[in-house]
Amino acid sequence: MRDLTGPVALVSAGWRYDEERDEPLRGALGLTIHNLRLYGAFRDIERAAPELVAAHARKQAMLKAIKVRYREAIVSRLAGIQAQWADRRDPACPWFRLAVRHLQEVDELFLAEADRLHQEFAATGRPFDHPAVQAVRARIDETLDGCQAVLIAGGHVGVLRNRMSFFGVDQALRGRRLIAWSGGAMVLADRILLYHDYTTHGVGLAEYLDRGFGLVPGVVFLPHAQNRLDLNRPENVAILAARVAPLRAVTLENGGGIGPSGQQIGRADAVRQLQPDGTSGALSSGLVWGNDAARS
Amino acid sequence: MQRVLDLAVAIERKPQDARRILAEFVARWQFPLMDSQDNATFFYWDGMPADAVFLQHWVFGLPSRQEFRRIGNTDAFYLPLDLPRGARVEYKFEVVRNGNGRWMHDPRNARRAFDPFGSNSVCPAGSYIDPEWCLYDPQSRQGEMQTHRFFSKSWGEDREYRLYVPAEARAGKEYPLLIVHDGADFLHYAEMKTLLDNLIHRHEVAPLLVCFTSGVRRNWEYAANPRQADFLKLDLLAHLQSTQPVLDEPQFRGLMGASFGGVSALHAAVRHPGTWGRLLLQSGSFAFTDIGEHTRGPMWDPIVNFVNHFRENPPAIAAKIYLSCGTFESLIYYNRSLVPVFQQVSDGVRFAEVPDGHNWINWRDRLREALTWLFPGPLWMYYE
Known part of the structure; x- marks a missing residue:
């Protein structure tokens, strides 16, 4: 990043109403930043194309309804996996692997349903044909063409x-x-997994939000894992690693990241790859995507 | 306790120096003395003659008036008391002189808990800590407090309420609604504005509108009174729906109350089924009888009637209920008894019992767990 002289583009839609409060970032980087203002642009579209936004809201509502069923299915499948682990504590145990496969099937079904809804909306709503959306897209393309890099911040990953x-x-x-961190890194990966083991009401059951954009293929990023995941228990590590396989479950902590050739940047322990045997270690080789960096 | 025993030994050795030894002792330590995590020793000495000292507290199950022991021939007194882990005890001293008892705060303990009747001294067990989420946090965006008046048909008079509007409120967006009984007291004694700011800012609780209403003839209005139930739905809710951006489904509407306020909230949910999808009931005064008459006085008659009927034939009420009660309260029996009844009519019941009493700090300390259960925020989705 040190070679950047600017300007750079910023995607901070995850900050929602605070999208344009990017002064601290400008101050820290000392670069000219062009905020793509996607959250604000969507608010503008709500006024300019209410029928399109209504169709989009219907799609999101259907996705939400499917998610209720998805969560119900996760509960029983995850209980099955945990029971198998408690019995043998062995990731090679065929019953454990079978139970993981059952959960993966549930995940696949949900993601396929989400794909179907997105495709239906694209085909029937045709958002990219709407003049208001085209105007925003043209502005974005023009901005991006004048920038050295694109920063993608976290926040509300959905x-x-x-x-x-x-x-x-x-x-x-x-x-x-691309330079992305936290939720920004999550959306660039193949899939977006939501997780939190320390909520007020106990452990939340990890679930996929949706597919990511696949710009960083082969991984599921787990930012702030130390604060959000109980990785001291080998079964948690083993189950997470086995569930997302063949993708890699990779933690991202403050102070470190991954470069475009898969090399670790900054603090060595900030990036850990979860292993199916319940351990975690350095990132294995073969992770190359050509973008700049993903950080927590 | 050991420190008091050492003090007694020192005085016994040099009784002529008792006054100096006591002065040094009170200057050295904080009171009540905590010998270990949860063993408290209360101490009283003001340098003047006293006949006796008593501890007055509000812990159901213990004698509410416990006599201190005198140290030798001095006018210093002490009383050891084991506290449950994490407990908070509110108390006063009663100092008897010339046959006359006078209640007072513990003069050597600055910690106070306030309520509409005044304040008490507070003895937190060593393992109790004030939750950080209810303390002012400059990082948290400040919601806005508004004051409104409107005419209530049910009461035939104007009623005032205060409305919390979350910092992120934007035109065109609608929000869940929570109506709070004893609203002025919850704001004043339970720091509810501060904790709402914090919990919403941290994404633990959904941004919501909170209406703080207060009774005028409070105990009568809140004691399972049908006019109060009608006031809440037909007057206050209708008024808020016509003037504020509130979401219109029951799962986005909550009622909350403590003590008699809890009774009013439950009664309103029963009288108008399908209206309130979320109930937050703290130390509810849910007195009932299995046989015979109750002995709590005529003000409780409508409550006992209501709860007896509710237990006999519980109707489906809110989809989610959060219930809490302190184990030092006489009401713990009633609240525990209602949990299985609530579980018959709701799949989403959470019950918490804690070593605390019938007071605002107890109710404040439960609000994170309660609000994140009833109105969970998008914490799950935030990675920043």
Whole structure:
């Protein structure tokens, strides 16, 4: 990042109403930053194309309804996995692997349903044909063409993914230099997994939000894992690693990250790859995506 | 306790120096003395003659008036008391002189808990800590407090309420609604504005509108009174729906109350089924009888009637209920007894019992667990 002289573009839609409060970032980087203002642009579209936004809201509501069933299915499948682990504590145990496969099937079904809803909306709503959306997309393309890199901040990962997808920013980012952190890194990966083991009401059951944009293939990022995941228990590590396989479950902590050739940056223990045997270690080789960096 | 025993030994050795030894002792330590995590020793000495000292507290199950022991021939007194882990005890001293008892705060303990009747001294067990989420946090965005008046048909008079509007409120967006009984007291004694700011800012609780209403003839209005139930739905809710951006489904509407306020909230949910999808009931005064008459006085008659009927034939009420009670309260029996009844009519019941009493700090300390259960925020989705 030190070679950047600016300007750079910023996606901070995950900050929602605070999207444009990017002064601290400007101050820290000392670069000219062009905020793509996706959250604000969507608010503008709500006024300019209410029928399109209504169709989008219907799609999101259907996704939410499917998610209720998905969560119900996760509860029983996860209980099955935990029971198998408690019996043998052996990730090679065929019953454990079978139980994981059952959960993976549930995950696959949900993601396929989400794909179907997104595709239906794209085919019937045709958002990219709407003049108001086209105007925003043209502005985004023009901005990106004048920037050295694109920064993608975290925040509300659902809103971030949703807004980027609505305006086709995921497509516009291909081939560009990307620097993403926290939720921003999550959306660039193949899949977006939600997790929190320390909520007021106990352990939340991890679930997929949706597919990521696949700009960083082969991984599921787990930012702030130390604060959000109980990785001291080998079964938690083993189950997470086995569940996301063949993708890699990779933690991202403050002070470290991964470069475009898969090399670790900063603090050595900030990036850990969860292993199916219940341990975690350094990132294994073979992770190359050509973008700049993903950080927590 | 050991420190008091050492003190007694020192005085016994040099009784002529008792006054100096006591002065040094009170200057050295904080009171009540905590010998270990949860063993408290209360201490009283003001340098003047006293006949006796008593501890007055509000812990159900213990004698409410416990006599201190005198140290030698001095006018210093002490009383050891084991506290449950994490407990908070509110108390006063009664100092008897010339046959006359006078209640007072513990003069050597600055910690106070306030309520509408005044304040008490507070003895937190060593393992109790004030939750950080209810303390002012400059990072948290400040919601806005508004004051409104409107005419209530049910009461035939104007009623005032205060409305909490979350910092993120934006035109065109609608929000869940929570109506709070004894609202002015919850704001004043339970720091509810501060903790709402914190919990919403941290994404633990959904941004919501909170209406703080207070009774005028409070105990009568809140004692399972049908006019109060009608006031809440037909007057206050209708008024809020016409003037504020509130979401219109029951799962986004909550009622909350403590003590008699808890009774009013439950009664309103029973009288108007399908209206309130979330109930937050703290130390509810849910007195009932299995046989015979109750002995709590005529003000409780409608409550006992209501709860007896509710237990006999519990109707489906809110989809989610949060219930809490202190184990030092006489009401713990009633609240525990209602948990299985609530579980018959709701799949989403959470019950918490804690070593605390019938007081605002107890109710404040439960609000994170309660609000995150009833109105969970998007914490799950935030990675920043």
